[in-house]
Amino acid sequence: MVNGIIIKGIGGFYYVKTESGIVECRARGIFREEKLTPLVGDKVKIRISDEDNTGYIEEIYPRTSQLLRPPVANITQAIIVMSIKKPDINTWLLDRFLIMAEHEKLEIIICINKSDLMPEKALELKTIYENIGYRVINTSVVAGLGIDELKIALDNNISVFAGPSGVGKSSLLNAVNRNFKLETGDVSTKTKRGKHTTRHVELLELHDNAFVLDSPGFSSLNIDFIEEEIQLKNYFKEIYKYGENCRFISCLHGNEPDCEVKKQVEEGNIFKERYENYLFFLEEIKNIRRY
Numbered sequence: 001m002v003n004g005i006i007i008k009g010i011g012g013f014y015y016v017k018t019e020s021g022i023v024e025c026r027a028r029g030i031f032r033e034e035k036l037t038p039l040v041g042d043k044v045k046i047r048i049s050d051e052d053n054t055g056y057i058e059e060i061y062p063r064t065s066q067l068l069r070p071p072v073a074n075i076t077q078a079i080i081v082m083s084i085k086k087p088d089i090n091t092w093l094l095d096r097f098l099i100m101a102e103h104e105k106l107e108i109i110i111c112i113n114k115s116d117l118m119p120e121k122a123l124e125l126k127t128i129y130e131n132i133g134y135r136v137i138n139t140s141v142v143a144g145l146g147i148d149e150l151k152i153a154l155d156n157n158i159s160v161f162a163g164p165s166g167v168g169k170s171s172l173l174n175a176v177n178r179n180f181k182l183e184t185g186d187v188s189t190k191t192k193r194g195k196h197t198t199r200h201v202e203l204l205e206l207h208d209n210a211f212v213l214d215s216p217g218f219s220s221l222n223i224d225f226i227e228e229e230i231q232l233k234n235y236f237k238e239i240y241k242y243g244e245n246c247r248f249i250s251c252l253h254g255n256e257p258d259c260e261v262k263k264q265v266e267e268g269n270i271f272k273e274r275y276e277n278y279l280f281f282l283e284e285i286k287n288i289r290r291y
């Protein structure tokens with residue numbers, strides 16, 4: 001028996017990367033009985049036949065994480081990619097992606113790409129999110145900036161790149177490994193893929209012990225897993241921290257009196273846009289609960 005990791009699955013066949021190469025495998029019937037479907041990212045034990053180089057998945061090791069869209073197991077890290085320009089930086093989307101990644105309990109790196117277009121603004125944003133407590137890497141594929149740092153951050157991880165269309169996710173992946181050759185370009189020139197064609201997610205091997213998913217993570221930005229308004233602060237580190245000093249323990253940092261969070265926003269210690277995004281999401285959660 002050999003250990004490996006499923007890097008691709010198509011029509012009942014699983015491609016398992018082992019120490020001695022990639023083996024085409026089927027899953028034992030027992031998994032179907034247990035209603036357990038092997039996923040890309042699964043660490044598995046396989047039995048390889050002596051005749052040809054095919055095998056059977058005998059065991060699936062317990063998963064440390066499981067994403068639904070795209071379906072993939074054992075992701076350890078999310079690289080949330082935003083561009084400073086083209087498209088313009090959008091903190092609403094950034095904060096939304098952060099909530100998704102926090103929810104999955106992944107390691108998080110914020111990557112501010114296209115920093116060649118507005119280097120100063122990119123640095124400003126980096127400082128803001130670093131002060132909140134995030135790791136931020138500013139990159140430019142064009143200028144070759146931050147690529148080495150990103151590459152090192154991918155070591156010993158199974159990473160998913162997430163972020164809006166056109167920010168440079170594929171360009172960054174191609175930059176960290178020149179063998180990848182993912183399609184990049186304007187939305188208009190890219191082959192229409194995704195919705196109408198069946199796309200298979202695949203893990204790309206950067207080098208030993210470093211894998212990246214070939215398609216973007218969090219294709220749904222639905223936050224309905226946050227059931228109560230009071231839970232939202234758990235996804236905003238700085239609001240959580242300052243909120244401990246509000247007058248009311250149940251403070252939602254909206255219109256309550258003696259709210260420490262609002263005070264810190266006024267004093268500039270909480271990034272105003274983050275606070276506004278927080279209020280927006282709060283309203284959204286309130287509305288979900290009405291139905």
Ligand SMILES: Nc1nc2c(ncn2[C@@H]2O[C@H](COP(=O)(O)OP(=O)(O)OP(=O)(O)O)[C@@H](O)[C@H]2O)c(=O)[nH]1
Binds near residue numbers: 113117142168171187
């Ligand atoms: N100026 C500049 N342009 C960049 C940079 N990185 C990528 N681009 C350009 O941005 C455009 C979009 O890049 P992609 O890598 O296709 O973006 P993506 O995030 O993969 O887009 P989707 O596949 O739609 O999600 C391309 O025209 C790239 O050449 C950068 O660092 N600086």
Ligand SMILES: [Zn+2]
Binds near residue numbers: 243
């Ligand atoms: Zn408060």
